[in-house]
Amino acid sequence: xxxWLYGQESVYRTIVMDLRVPRVLVGLLVGACLAASGALLQGxxxxxxxxxxxxxxxxxxxxxxxxxxxxxxxxxxLLPITAFAGAFITAIVIYVMAWERGASPVKxxxxxxxxxxxxxxFTNGIMVIFSDRVQAVLPWLSGGLNGRSWHHLEFMAPYAIxxxxxxxxxxxxxxxxxxxxxxxxxxxxxxxLQRFMIIMLAALLAGTAVSVAGLVGFVGLVVPHMIxxxxxxxxxxxxxxxxxxxxxxxxxxxxxxxxxxxPIELPVGILLxxxxxxxxxxxxxxxxxxxx
Amino acid sequence: MTNAIEASGIQLNxxxxxxxxxxxxxxxxxxxxxxxxxxxxxxxLLRILxxxxxxxxxxxxxxxxxxxxxSLREWSHTITMLPQLKESLPQLTVRELVAYGRAPYxxxxxxxxSAEDQAILDQVMQWTGISMYADRMFHTLSGGEQQRARIAxxxxxQTDIVLLDEPTTFLDIAHQFExxxxxxxxxxxxxxxxxxxxxxxxxxxxxxxxMIALRQGRLAASGHPMELLNDDFIRNIYGMNATIQFEGKxxxxxxxxxxxxxxx
Numbered sequence: 001x002x003x004w005l006y007g008q009e010s011v012y013r014t015i016v017m018d019l020r021v022p023r024v025l026v027g028l029l030v031g032a033c034l035a036a037s038g039a040l041l042q043g044x045x046x047x048x049x050x051x052x053x054x055x056x057x058x059x060x061x062x063x064x065x066x067x068x069x070x071x072x073x074x075x076x077x078l079l080p081i082t083a084f085a086g087a088f089i090t091a092i093v094i095y096v097m098a099w100e101r102g103a104s105p106v107k108x109x110x111x112x113x114x115x116x117x118x119x120x121x122f123t124n125g126i127m128v129i130f131s132d133r134v135q136a137v138l139p140w141l142s143g144g145l146n147g148r149s150w151h152h153l154e155f156m157a158p159y160a161i162x163x164x165x166x167x168x169x170x171x172x173x174x175x176x177x178x179x180x181x182x183x184x185x186x187x188x189x190x191x192x193l194q195r196f197m198i199i200m201l202a203a204l205l206a207g208t209a210v211s212v213a214g215l216v217g218f219v220g221l222v223v224p225h226m227i228x229x230x231x232x233x234x235x236x237x238x239x240x241x242x243x244x245x246x247x248x249x250x251x252x253x254x255x256x257x258x259x260x261x262x263p264i265e266l267p268v269g270i271l272l273x274x275x276x277x278x279x280x281x282x283x284x285x286x287x288x289x290x291x292x
Numbered sequence: 293m294t295n296a297i298e299a300s301g302i303q304l305n306x307x308x309x310x311x312x313x314x315x316x317x318x319x320x321x322x323x324x325x326x327x328x329x330x331x332x333x334x335x336x337l338l339r340i341l342x343x344x345x346x347x348x349x350x351x352x353x354x355x356x357x358x359x360x361x362x363s364l365r366e367w368s369h370t371i372t373m374l375p376q377l378k379e380s381l382p383q384l385t386v387r388e389l390v391a392y393g394r395a396p397y398x399x400x401x402x403x404x405x406s407a408e409d410q411a412i413l414d415q416v417m418q419w420t421g422i423s424m425y426a427d428r429m430f431h432t433l434s435g436g437e438q439q440r441a442r443i444a445x446x447x448x449x450q451t452d453i454v455l456l457d458e459p460t461t462f463l464d465i466a467h468q469f470e471x472x473x474x475x476x477x478x479x480x481x482x483x484x485x486x487x488x489x490x491x492x493x494x495x496x497x498x499x500x501x502x503m504i505a506l507r508q509g510r511l512a513a514s515g516h517p518m519e520l521l522n523d524d525f526i527r528n529i530y531g532m533n534a535t536i537q538f539e540g541k542x543x544x545x546x547x548x549x550x551x552x553x554x555x556x
Binding site for chain 2 (some may be wrong): 182183187190234
């Protein structure tokens with residue numbers, strides 16, 4: 001509050017309004033998108049380990065971002081768009097590869113592993129060939145909010161808000177898919193179409209987050225599990241609380257990553273992995289329902 | 293007597309799952325049992341009857357109308373099936389689970405259950421005797437109670453026909469009879485057409501009005517269970533020797549136990 005007392009020209013006002021506020025808002029949206037994406041994927045893929053990486057969002061976004069920054073640096077201002085396109089197209093490719101009289105979750109996971117490995121090889125190849133220019137890409141690859149400003153927010157907000165609102169339509173189908181494909185079909189659901197739409201929605205959400213924040217890991221995996229432990233599997237509650245939890249976690253972790261190691265700013269993705277990985281191991285060891 | 297379901301020339305060949313030229317008619321408003329040895333195609337046939345599986349050849353008609361002519365919505369208002377108790381269900385209260393049965397009637401932007409839905413849920417939970425468990429978590433119920441809750445969900449769908457895949461498997465004997473009694477009562481009170489895959493021939497004969505026997509993917513026999521069930525039937529369908537005695541309406545199958553020589 002004291003900030004406002006310093007008047008228009010205050011440097012604090014500039015810091016808050018031009019650096020902190022947009023960064024917090026971007027963090028909130030990134031976390032909400034990733035967590036909602038993970039919550040949807042874990043349900044429709046029937047796989048507790050599902051996160052946006054499983055449908056190729058990270059690998060696809062990572063590769064196109066790498067190409068943009070390293071090979072075509074003159075177009076690096078297009079980075080959010082190319083990363084988003086890479087993430088989304090990869091998700092579609094994986095889905096198409098898995099299709100055979102319907103795309104079963106197991107096949108999607110297997111196709112995802114293969115496509116992820118292939119794109120990862122390309123990314124690594126580019127890193128080796130252009131090793132002199134890789135420096136600029138590393139923070140993006142580990143995921144961070146450093147320097148995210150109003151124009152990043154302007155880029156992502158429309159996609160993020162549309163995606164988050166579309167989640168409302170995914171709630172009932174996602175709940176019915178929890179009963180199993182056969183039961184959902186017998187209840188009059190178009191299971192294949194719904195699974196496809198929900199996966200595309202998850203790709204939209206995660207692609208949006210990846211496009212501005214880079215490869216932020218673990219939020220999509222861990223947050224929905226935490227929320228499930230607290231309030232159960234019902235998507236009516238799981239989706240909104242995951243959004244909230246994801247947003248809060250990313251902003252909190254980013255604040256810690258920014259301030260604790262001053263003057264070095266750690267990419268938030270690194271801190272989230274450090275927090276998230278042990279927590280996930282704890283979930284695995286813990287008895288009781290994670291996602292049956 | 294009208295038929296609820298007619299299937300003609302059903303042909304399917306998918307590895308283990310095969311049916312050959314199966315013709316069956318299932319009477320409306322009655323209890324029908326589908327029996328046969330393991331791997332004879334009972335569950336496969338059930339999945340074809342509810343359109344979960346597309347046969348290579350043949351046609352299924354429901355109420356005299358080809359199954360393929362039904363829209364998804366019409367279909368889900370007409371016929372449903374309770375799969376075997378295999379897939380684990382999400383953590384829900386009993387009432388939440390049963391309420392899923394109302395999904396085919398839900399309109400978009402209408403998330404809350406209408407008063408009509410509520411009344412239907414109350415009724416089907418009363419029929420199945422689970423009203424007192426309405427707010428318990430499903431997974432804390434005993435096997436028999438869980439099965440009744442799943443049946444209540446199928447009933448909440450308000451279809452004319454309900455198919456059940458081995459509704460009594462995994463239940464102890466008291467719960468088996470409880471479920472059979474319940475289904476029999478619901479059939480008599482509401483005229484619901486019920487079709488069950490059953491393993492217990494004695495229960496099938498005691499409770500059902502009609503029986504269909506499959507063997508190696510072919511229709512082996514069909515008719516009134518009391519007339520079908522005899523020593524030859526057991527030999528032909530199951531390839532074992534046994535005699536059948538009736539205790540009132542209840543058949544008792546006495547297997548021929550070979551006397552092994554030797555031992556102590």
